[in-house]
């Protein structure tokens with residue numbers, strides 16, 4: 039039993055941490071922090087293995103850890119009252135670095151003339167104000183952080199003011215919970231105060247702005263968002279941002295939130311819960327983003343495992359982020375597959391894609407996988423092909439440029455070996471996974487380029503529609 043458990047744990051992929059994250063190589067050293075910060079010392083204990091640990095179920099311990107990490111590593115003074123959501127610094131830093139990657143990839147061109155000054159909008163910054171604090175101190179970004187709760191606004195403001203070195207970069211903005219401030223005089227008849235029993239979506243639905251949501255049409259749909267404004271009504275006329283981000287209230291109720299028995303990160307109902315849960319909240323962000331599409335370059339929503347970004351700015355070029363480039367496991371979905379195509383057809387196309395360049399590709403039809411070995415010349419050949427072998431055989435036009443110039447592709451020191459596996463998800467949807475067999479610094483960059491090229495070609499051949507959503 040114990041063995042099984044252990045094996046299961048070993049098999050689980052380790053949570054990925056961004057390579058530029060300060061803690062990726064050096065996780066927080068509790069013993070060191072305890073020796074430097076006496077207030078942290080009582081929370082640190084030593085197990086039989088003599089390793090220092092803290093009790094993750096003790097809110098005071100997790101809060102003190104966050105406080106000392108922000109102080110020690112960022113020089114930030116920080117505090118939150120009892121029970122407020124306590125962020126973990128390594129985890130929140132990851133999110134900032136992911137945004138940094140997307141912004142610097144220049145897939146989406148800048149819309150802000152003041153190009154060097156990145157400006158973000160943090161929906162629901164919380165008492166902890168963690169994203170503006172990290173974004174400003176790590177990268178010098180400026181922020182508008184919003185919230186509706188007085189306690190959150192008060193403490194976010196305090197956390198900004200106690201750090202004069204970055205305070206001019208962060209504005210804390212109150213979200214008006216009363217619609218008169220949002221809709222203005224003309225809409226007085228429709229005014230509703232959020233939090234009342236009347237569904238406020240009625241008042242929004244009565245406006246003439248082009249909102250594509252079915253929810254707005256069927257305003258009283260269950261599980262639709264019925265809280266205060268999120269973006270529309272909070273973003274001011276003429277304001278532009280490079281991105282907007284959000285760690286939304288996840289749950290429909292505190293019961294649903296449950297209590298993770300392994301950690302205690304606090305979190306009041308106001309922070310954790312919204313009617314309709316995160317789906318309703320994010321749906322409203324999507325709707326608002328359509329109305330405000332001129333105001334943002336990127337919009338980000340965060341859930342437990344996924345970061346989702348979208349943009350209304352036409353892409354300048356296709357390019358992978360440095361972070362993505364270092365991954366040795368990559369995947370994409372083929373959605374909207376035409377009926378006559380299945381995993382085997384995709385696999386055969388993978389085979390012909392690599393064979394045409396002379397690379398070795400061995401199919402295994404039982405495991406729906408293909409093992410590929412490609413030399414530098416093969417790789418360059420693939421990337422140089424504007425019209426890839428597949429498109430040629432189909433007689434179709436490929437509109438996509440190679441993901442990056444083949445000459446600028448990092449050359450792996452050895453042949454590149456990787457496995458492509460195709461999984462059926464649901465009818466009409468396949469997951470294509472690529473795993474690099476041997477990883478060194480340059481091979482993962484080349485692997486990403488090739489994999490991205492394969493993605494373009496397979497989507498071109500098999501999918502009815504193409505999506506351009508960045509998922510990490």
Ligand SMILES: C[S@@+](CC[C@H](N)C(=O)[O-])C[C@H]1O[C@@H](n2cnc3c(N)ncnc32)[C@H](O)[C@@H]1O
Pocket residue numbers: 123124125161162163164165166167168169184185186187190213265266267268285286287288308309310312
């Ligand atoms: C899960 S907490 C996130 C806090 C912090 N950003 C973090 O990641 O730790 C969600 C926050 O969103 C706030 N919130 C809920 N609805 C909001 C709205 N419509 N506009 C702005 N903030 C909102 C809550 O008060 C709460 O502080």
